[in-house]
Amino acid sequence: MRLLRTLLFRLVSTAVTLVGVAVIVFVVIRIVPGNPIAMMLPPGATPEDIALLTAHYGLDKSIPEQFFIWAGGVLQGDFGTSITARQPVLTLVLGRLPATLELSIMALVIAVILGGAAALTGTRERGTKIEAGIDVTNGMALSIPDFLWGLILILLFGVAWPLFHISGRVTPSLDLPFTTDFYLFESVIRLRFDIWADIVSHMFLPALALAIPLAAIIGQLLKQSLKETMHFDYVTLARTKGYGETRVITREALPNAVLPTLTLVGVQFTFLIGGTVIIERLFSYQGLGNMAIDAVINRDLPLIQGIVILFAVIFTVVNLVVDLTYALLNPRLRHA
Amino acid sequence: MSFLSISNLSVRIAGTTTRLLRDVALSVSPGEVHGLVGESGAGKSMIGKAVLGILPRSVEIISGQIELDGTDLLTLPPAEHRRRIGQSCALIPQDPMTALNPSRRIGPQITDRLVDILGWNRAKARERAVELLHEVHIPDPDRILRSYPHELSGGMRQRILIASAFAAEPKLIIADEPTTALDVTVQKQILKLIKEMQERHNTALLFVTHDLGVVSKICQSLSVLYGGLVVEATDVHGFFRAPSHAYSRALLAATPKYTDPEASLTPVPDAVITEVNAQVDAVDREWRGG
Helix, strand or coil, X not given: CHHHHHHHHHHHHHHHHHHHHHHHXXXXXXXXXXXXXXXXXXXXXXXXXXXXXXXXXXXXXXXXXXXXXXXXXXXXXXXXXXXXXXXXXXXXXXXHHHHHHHHHHHHHHHHHHHHHHHHHHHHHCCCCHHHHHXXXXXXXXXXXXXXXXXXXXXXXXXXXXXXXXXXXXXXXCCCCCCCCCCHHHHHHHCCCHHHHHHHHHHHHHHHHHHHHHHHHHHHHHHHHHHHHHCCCHHHHHHHHCCCCHHHHHHHHHHHHHHHHHHHHHHHHHHHHHHHHHHHHHHCCCCCHHHHHXXXXXXXXXXXXXXXXXXXXXXXXXXHHHHHHHHHHHCHHHHHC | CCCEEEEEEEEEECCCCCEEEEEEXXXXXCCCEEEEEECCCCCHHHHHHHHHCCCCCCEEEEEEEEXXXXXXXXXXXXXXXXXXXXXXXXXECCCCCCCCCCCCCHHHHXXXXXXXXXXXXXXXXXXXXXXXXXXXXXXXXXXXXXXXXHHCCHHHHHHHXXXXXXXXXXXXXXXXXXXXXXCHHHHHHHHHHHHHHHHHHCCEEEEEECCHHXXXXXXXXXXXXXXXXXXXXXXXXXXHHCCCCHHHHHHHHHCCCCCCXXXXXXXXXXXXXHHHHHHHHHHHHHHHHC
């Protein structure tokens, strides 16, 4: 009942957020310099040609008028047609979404594994040189942004020791027998581990570049939270029952320490998705972010709008999932 | 034959010469309740922590023996120390509100030691948990075992912690001011329950408290601590009839009389503090000299 009310409230607030995002993007991309018509016509086009094309795309109308035409279409599932690709925006965007989702989720998994390992080891070895070493590594990981990590990784594992692919999502010569665009997921389902290995080899470096700063945040926050939890009486009581340090940390402290970290990870994960824009460009990874940059360069207004709305939807969904997980993990909230 | 026998135990703040326990010696036999009495900071809880191996990292043991059933725990590797404690000792903690893990159900918190350390199967451990909850007079054990700590009252939680302490039939239980954090009305019941359980299981009990009234009700013998030094160790009858140390007498005189609520409280006189401080200093001088 309570959960239902929460969900309903979230849905309404999500709708309000999306409308806000739509208005802002719609207006901003129309008042900044540069327009798509100028990009499409060859030098020396006559004013008549320009006027004709402007009218064709409806750009001669006022901004509010354009907005309501566009919004009317969106409500019927029509996000307009990309000016450069001349295909429906929805088809283009949904075609790229799986690539970005797979990359982000892989980055999140790497970040949780690395950050979790750092936090658990640091807690176990608290007060020693090992903890100091982990703190220093964390600090370094955090102070270098994801796109610089991307460059460093390209230089290290693409150029100096070419262990991984550094460009694209999959080797183009491979014959892909897939029906969806979730290549990584589908290759596992179809047991095509040859293709899976190729995809992972392409995704690993960009995912790692995105993951490193997040891993550092998770490591630092979770370690702090674990160390505080280690002082609680129930942890001491577990020691007197005969449990060793590792068991005490993972079973008594971790479930209680993980909650404050979770909220922050949700927020940071949305930043990570934002980071895909540059990282995908860097690794020529065919995802939403790469498409967004192309769309901005070409002033492909309908496509920009579509991509931004989709990013906004992803952000709100991530936040919703985090809130639900939080309620699920915390017995005090679950029973309230 | 005593089950726990501590001798010559000294503990200091790591890296300093400040001793928190000064050559402590005491022993507890099966079925015996031994009280550890003293003011805050006298080192009463420190003794229990040293036995259980849960001293804070900032504190180190510098000398002494802690013999459990004839084996000196301090000569054992840490993992073996931990295993022996888990098998034969248990702690009843001070504050039931913080001593249960808020994210775990009650059942596993009572039975985890039986399954993980003593190798019982889960079904048998669960039966044992139900039996224990009956023993500590908790109705509807099935529901309680499935509950989370936040669903239960402080008194209820302390009963559960007592049940958990007795789960593995320990030979020694250390109760660290187990009633201090409770309501006065609940205190009495919990004290009665601990006594009842201890007698039924014939357990050796080390009872840490600052309340001499509690000592007179539950203990057979006691050690009075001041500044980490045992200033008097005796049986309870002798103590309450004629305490031999001046500090003990002052402590006894400072106990509020419930029969005369109007009477003003008697603090421990300065002269006694000076005397006992001098005694602590003398012990330290001897320790440094030797």
